[in-house]
Amino acid sequence: xxxxxxxxxxxxxxxxxxxxxxxxxxxxxxxxxxxxxxxxxxxxxxxxxxxxxxxxxxxxxxxxxxxxxxxxxxxxxxxxxxxxxxxxxxxxxxxxxxxxxxxxxxxxxxxxxxxxxxxxxxxxxxxxxxxxxxxxxxxxxxxxxxxxxxxxxxxxxxxxxxxxxxxxxxxxxxxxxxxxxxxxxxxxxxxxxxxxxxxxxxxxxxxxxxxxxxxxxxxx
Amino acid sequence: xxxxxxxxxxxxxxxxxxxxxxxxxxxxxxxxxxxxxxxxxxxxxxxxxxxxxxxxxxxxxxxxxxxxxxxxxxxxxxxxxxxxxxxxxxxxxxxxxxxxxxxxxxxxxxxxxxxxxxxxxxxxxxxxxxxxxxxxxxxxxxxxxxxxxxxxxxxxxxxxxxxxxxxxxxxxxxxxxxxxxxxxxxxxxxxxxxxxxxxxxxxxxxxxxxxxx
Numbered sequence: 001x002x003x004x005x006x007x008x009x010x011x012x013x014x015x016x017x018x019x020x021x022x023x024x025x026x027x028x029x030x031x032x033x034x035x036x037x038x039x040x041x042x043x044x045x046x047x048x049x050x051x052x053x054x055x056x057x058x059x060x061x062x063x064x065x066x067x068x069x070x071x072x073x074x075x076x077x078x079x080x081x082x083x084x085x086x087x088x089x090x091x092x093x094x095x096x097x098x099x100x101x102x103x104x105x106x107x108x109x110x111x112x113x114x115x116x117x118x119x120x121x122x123x124x125x126x127x128x129x130x131x132x133x134x135x136x137x138x139x140x141x142x143x144x145x146x147x148x149x150x151x152x153x154x155x156x157x158x159x160x161x162x163x164x165x166x167x168x169x170x171x172x173x174x175x176x177x178x179x180x181x182x183x184x185x186x187x188x189x190x191x192x193x194x195x196x197x198x199x200x201x202x203x204x205x206x207x208x209x210x211x212x213x214x215x216x217x218x219x220x
Numbered sequence: 221x222x223x224x225x226x227x228x229x230x231x232x233x234x235x236x237x238x239x240x241x242x243x244x245x246x247x248x249x250x251x252x253x254x255x256x257x258x259x260x261x262x263x264x265x266x267x268x269x270x271x272x273x274x275x276x277x278x279x280x281x282x283x284x285x286x287x288x289x290x291x292x293x294x295x296x297x298x299x300x301x302x303x304x305x306x307x308x309x310x311x312x313x314x315x316x317x318x319x320x321x322x323x324x325x326x327x328x329x330x331x332x333x334x335x336x337x338x339x340x341x342x343x344x345x346x347x348x349x350x351x352x353x354x355x356x357x358x359x360x361x362x363x364x365x366x367x368x369x370x371x372x373x374x375x376x377x378x379x380x381x382x383x384x385x386x387x388x389x390x391x392x393x394x395x396x397x398x399x400x401x402x403x404x405x406x407x408x409x410x411x412x413x414x415x416x417x418x419x420x421x422x423x424x425x426x427x428x429x430x431x432x433x
Contacts (some may be wrong), residue, residue: 048365058410064370065373069388182289186284187289198272198273212260
């Protein structure tokens with residue numbers, strides 16, 4: 001089994017690199033959009049508010065697989081043909097935006113009201129209050145949950161298999177098809193996912209404990 | 221119209237898969253959670269490893285391991301049972317952590333009071349702790365059930381004739397615009413998840429009042 005594994009490792013690792021690239025691109029697209037949506041769902045003009053709400057709720061209600069397929073197989077119907085990578089980034093980016101907007105919203109809402117009042121007393125405009133006072137503090141609160149979401153998005157990159165992106169699961173499946181050793185190659189692929197996800201999860205828990213330090217008096 | 225009737229025909233498979241996987245998960249999660257909370261290291265460590273591993277590997281990979289992988293060792297499963305087993309076991313790990321979260325939310329005083337009343341550990345668990353923990357965990361359980369319902373769409377990749385499978389089939393047959401067909405399939409999942417979401421929110425507010433903390 002081990003000799004096979006070492007022979008398969010190079011192509012699986014190239015798949016893992018593709019998975020990581022897709023996760024990175026999805027987060028790069030989705031997180032800023034998520035922050036924008038978080039601010040828009042509380043925005044005064046109601047058409048903007050409703051639009052943002054629809055985008056968020058659809059992103060949370062539709063299965064990730066359906067979003068990926070919509071982007072890849074659905075959009076060509078309106079003459080918008082995307083490559084597998086762009087389609088996967090669009091689908092997972094949407095999901096990232098939808099879920100992260102809820103996290104950002106909770107983070108921004110957790111900033112004490114006195115911060116708004118103090119900013120107003122200092123004569124800061126609303127935009128500046130958000131940019132330099134509220135958002136930095138809110139993001140700090142939101143950070144552990146955002147990192148947790150990032151890990152979930154990395155796991156969700158495996159779905160891009162269904163639109164033919166050569167990520168980790170696709171590579172494993174191809175090797176399985178060539179060698180008929182599905183069990184061992186899929187276990188190896190699963191271990192590669194775990195090798196990324198488990199330490200990342202431990203790291204997030206560590207960061208969460210550290211950021212929450214000030215909430216537990218007497219513990220340093 | 222026939223196109224959409226075909227897609228609707230996938231609903232029973234989607235619902236049954238979700239229901240069976242949830243049922244398996246809810247049951248499997250119980251011993252997993254108890255082992256994870258056990259005092260003995262010989263129980264706690266393997267339970268923790270199993271839970272962590274089941275949650276670290278994407279569900280679609282487990283699905284492939286059960287369906288394609290087990291056939292390599294001559295354990296041929298039909299797509300539907302394979303999907304039920306894979307999603308069921310993965311749910312077990314997630315639900316075990318949710319149950320555990322419910323127990324951790326309880327006040328230590330509940331354990332102490334049970335001891336003071338002379339209840340044995342097992343009885344304290346059964347009559348005092350578990351009912352309260354379940355109430356605390358219910359909203360999270362409902363949220364997970366929605367996620368699981370969406371994850372049943374993964375079964376399309378191994379050929380279970382559920383909603384997304386049928387939608388893809390119709391799109392490939394060219395009986396309608398792929399965009400409209402996939403939007404319809406997506407809308408079905410959304411419609412299915414909305415009642416669960418409403419129920420979850422109601423449970424959340426209703427149950428909080430009934431727990432002593």
